[in-house]
Amino acid sequence: MIEIRWHGRGGQGAKTVSQLLAGAALRSGRYAQAFPEYGPERSGAPVKAFNRLDTKEIRLHCSIYEPDIVVVLDPTLLHAKEARVTEGLKRHGILLVNTGQTPEEIRALTGFSGRIITLDAEALARSVGTRFSNVVMLGALARLLGDIALEDLESEFAKLFGEKALAINVAALRAGFSAMTERLGQKPLEAIS
Amino acid sequence: MRVATAPAELLLLTGAEAAAHAMRQLNPDVVPVYPITPQTPIIETFAQFVADGLCDAEIVNVESEHSALSAAVGASCAGARVITATSAQGLALMLEIVYIAASMRCPIVIAVGSRALSGPINIHCDHSDSMMARDTGCVQLFAENAQEAYDLMIMAQRLAEDRRVLVPVMVMQDGFTITHSAEPVALLPDAIVKEFVGEYEPLYSLLDTDHPTTQGPFALPDYYFELKRQQVDALEAARTVWLEIQRRFAEISGRRYEGFFEEYKLSDAEYVLVLLSSTAGTAKVVIDRLRRRGIKVGLIKPWVFRPFPARELARALADRRAVAILDRAISLGSWGPLYLEISAAVGRYLQKRPVLYNYIYGLGGRDTPPELLASVVTDMCNEADPTVLRYLGLRE
Numbered sequence: 001m002i003e004i005r006w007h008g009r010g011g012q013g014a015k016t017v018s019q020l021l022a023g024a025a026l027r028s029g030r031y032a033q034a035f036p037e038y039g040p041e042r043s044g045a046p047v048k049a050f051n052r053l054d055t056k057e058i059r060l061h062c063s064i065y066e067p068d069i070v071v072v073l074d075p076t077l078l079h080a081k082e083a084r085v086t087e088g089l090k091r092h093g094i095l096l097v098n099t100g101q102t103p104e105e106i107r108a109l110t111g112f113s114g115r116i117i118t119l120d121a122e123a124l125a126r127s128v129g130t131r132f133s134n135v136v137m138l139g140a141l142a143r144l145l146g147d148i149a150l151e152d153l154e155s156e157f158a159k160l161f162g163e164k165a166l167a168i169n170v171a172a173l174r175a176g177f178s179a180m181t182e183r184l185g186q187k188p189l190e191a192i193s
Numbered sequence: 194m195r196v197a198t199a200p201a202e203l204l205l206l207t208g209a210e211a212a213a214h215a216m217r218q219l220n221p222d223v224v225p226v227y228p229i230t231p232q233t234p235i236i237e238t239f240a241q242f243v244a245d246g247l248c249d250a251e252i253v254n255v256e257s258e259h260s261a262l263s264a265a266v267g268a269s270c271a272g273a274r275v276i277t278a279t280s281a282q283g284l285a286l287m288l289e290i291v292y293i294a295a296s297m298r299c300p301i302v303i304a305v306g307s308r309a310l311s312g313p314i315n316i317h318c319d320h321s322d323s324m325m326a327r328d329t330g331c332v333q334l335f336a337e338n339a340q341e342a343y344d345l346m347i348m349a350q351r352l353a354e355d356r357r358v359l360v361p362v363m364v365m366q367d368g369f370t371i372t373h374s375a376e377p378v379a380l381l382p383d384a385i386v387k388e389f390v391g392e393y394e395p396l397y398s399l400l401d402t403d404h405p406t407t408q409g410p411f412a413l414p415d416y417y418f419e420l421k422r423q424q425v426d427a428l429e430a431a432r433t434v435w436l437e438i439q440r441r442f443a444e445i446s447g448r449r450y451e452g453f454f455e456e457y458k459l460s461d462a463e464y465v466l467v468l469l470s471s472t473a474g475t476a477k478v479v480i481d482r483l484r485r486r487g488i489k490v491g492l493i494k495p496w497v498f499r500p501f502p503a504r505e506l507a508r509a510l511a512d513r514r515a516v517a518i519l520d521r522a523i524s525l526g527s528w529g530p531l532y533l534e535i536s537a538a539v540g541r542y543l544q545k546r547p548v549l550y551n552y553i554y555g556l557g558g559r560d561t562p563p564e565l566l567a568s569v570v571t572d573m574c575n576e577a578d579p580t581v582l583r584y585l586g587l588r589e
Contacts, residue, residue: 019375022205035370035374035375038369038558060563061471062472063562
C-alpha cells in the first residue's frame with residue numbers, strides 16, 4: 001500500500017486532485033481511497049488531503065500518520081510551523097514540493113533526510129494558461145508513481161471539466177508529467193511500493 | 194462484507210454519493226429535506242440528479258429537520274415513497290417526529306451521516322445522534338463503508354415497505370469518514386434495483402378518498418399500550434423480513450449479508466471485538482496482524498442494531514475467553530449502548546459467560562488508528578479489570 005498526504009491551502013484543490021488521483025488509480029486497476037482532512041473548509045488556511053493506493057481492497061478507515069509520499073502544493077506551507085509538512089513522512093519516503101527552489105534548499109528548510117523532488121509547478125501552470133498548479137503536481141505525482149496512466153487521469157478530468165477547461169487542465173497535467181520524467185531520468189519508484 | 198468485484202467495474206464514490214445513487218435508483222416520490230448544515234452531501238448529490246432529470250422525485254426544501262420529517266410523514270400517509278437524510282443536530286431536531294413516523298407506521302427511509310451531538314459544537318463523526326434515536330421504533334442499520342451504505346439503502350427501502358414491517362428504516366454511515374471519503378463502489382443496474390424494490394403500494398392512503406381513514410389520532414390509556422405492542426411486533430417481523438431480503442439481495446448483487454452481523458475470523462476466536470461501522474474495517478486489518486502473531490482474535494460487526502439481534506449475538510459469543518465491546522457513543526451516567534445490549538443478551542441467554550469489556554472510542558471524531566485497537570486485544574490478553582469503563586485514545 002502507498003499512502004500519500006497532500007498539503008495545500010483551502011481553495012488550491014488538494015481535495016480535488018486527491019479524488020482525481022484515486023479515480024484514475026481505480027481505472028488503472030488499483031484500489032484507492034481519497035479523503036480530505038475533515039472539517040469546516042476555510043479559504044487560504046492550511047489543509048490536507050490523503051490517498052491510499054493498493055493492489056488489494058483497502059479496509060483501513062483511519063487517518064494516515066506515516067505517509068510514503070508528501071506533496072506540498074504551496075511552498076509557503078514550508079514556513080508555516082502548524083502545517084508540519086514532513087511530520088511522520090517515512091525516512092525512505094518522498095517529499096514532492098511545488099517550488100522554484102532546489103532540493104538542497106528544501107532539505108535545509110525542512111530537515112528531511114529522504115528523497116526530495118522540486119518542481120516549479122506554478123511557472124509550468126502559467127505557461128499553459130492556468131493558475132492551478134495542483135494539476136501540474138498531480139501529473140508529476142502520477143509519473144512518479146509509475147503505474148497511473150495519463151489517459152486514465154484525462155478520463156477523470158473529462159468528468160469534471162467543460163471542453164475549454166479540459167484542454168487547459170490536460171495541458172497542465174501533461175506539463176507536470178513531462179517535467180517529472182525529466183527529473184526521474186531512468187529511476188522509477190520501486191523503493192516504496 | 195467483501196467486494197468481490199474487479200476494480201475495473203467499480204466507481205470511485207464518497208459514501209454520500211453512493212447513498213444518493215441508491216436514492217436515484219429507488220426513485221422516491223417525495224424527498225423533504227432541510228438543505229443546510231448539518232445536512233450531508235447526500236442531498237446535494239441527489240438534488241443534482243433530480244435537476245439533471247435522472248429521477249423524478251419531488252424535493253421539498255423546508256425550514257428545519259422537524260419540518261422535513263413532518264412533511265415526510267404527511268407524504269407517506271398520502272401514499273408516497275419517501276426518503277430523507279440528515280445528521281447530528283438535524284436528527285436531534287427531527288427526533289420528536291421520528292417517534293411519530295414510527296408509531297404511524299410510515300415506511301420512510303432516513304439516511305444518516307452519524308455525527309457527534311452538540312455541545313460542545315463539533316460536527317465530526319461519532320454515533321451519539323444514531324444512538325439517541327435507538328428507542329424510536331425505527332429499524333437501524335449501520336454501514337461499514339460506502340459500498341455497504343449503498344447496499345443497505347436499497348435493502349432498507351424494501352424492508353421498510355414490507356407490509357409485515359411498515360416502520361421507518363435509518364441507514365447509518367459514519368459522518369466524514371464515510372460520507373466524505375471516496376472509495377470504490379459497485380452500483381447495480383438501475384433496472385435491477387427498480388425490479389428489486391418494486392412499486393410501493395400503500396396499505397392506506399389519505400388520497401384514496403373512496404376509502405377514507407383516520408391517521409394519527411389520539412390513543413388514550415385504553416389503546417396506547419396496545420399500539421406500542423404492535424410496534425414491538427413490527428420490529429420483530431423486521432428480523433424475518435431482513436433475512437429474506439438479504440438472500441434476495443445476494444441473488445441480484447452477489448454481495449452477501451448473512452444474518453444480523455458480519456463475522457470476521459470468528460470461528461476459532463478466543464478474543465472478540467464487537468463494534469459498528471467504519472472502524473470495523475480498521476479492526477479487520479488489526480486482526481490480520483495479530484493473528485500472524487498467533488493471537489486468536491475475531492470481529493463481530495452488527496449491521497442491524499434495531500431490532501437488536503440479542504439471541505444471535507449471545508450464541509456467537511458463547512465459549513469465548515473475552516469480548517471487548519467498543520462504543521462510539523456513551524449513555525452519560527451509564528456505559529456504552531452496544532455494551533449494555535450485549536451485556537443483557539449474554540446475561541439472558543448464556544450460562545457460561547465470557548468476560549465483557551466496554552471501551553468508549555472516537556467521540557467527536559477522535560481518530561482510531563490500528564495501534565489503539567490492538568491495545569484493546571492486549572488488555573484482554575492481560576486479563577485487565579473488566580469492571581471499569583475504559584476509554585480509547587483519551588487524554589487523561
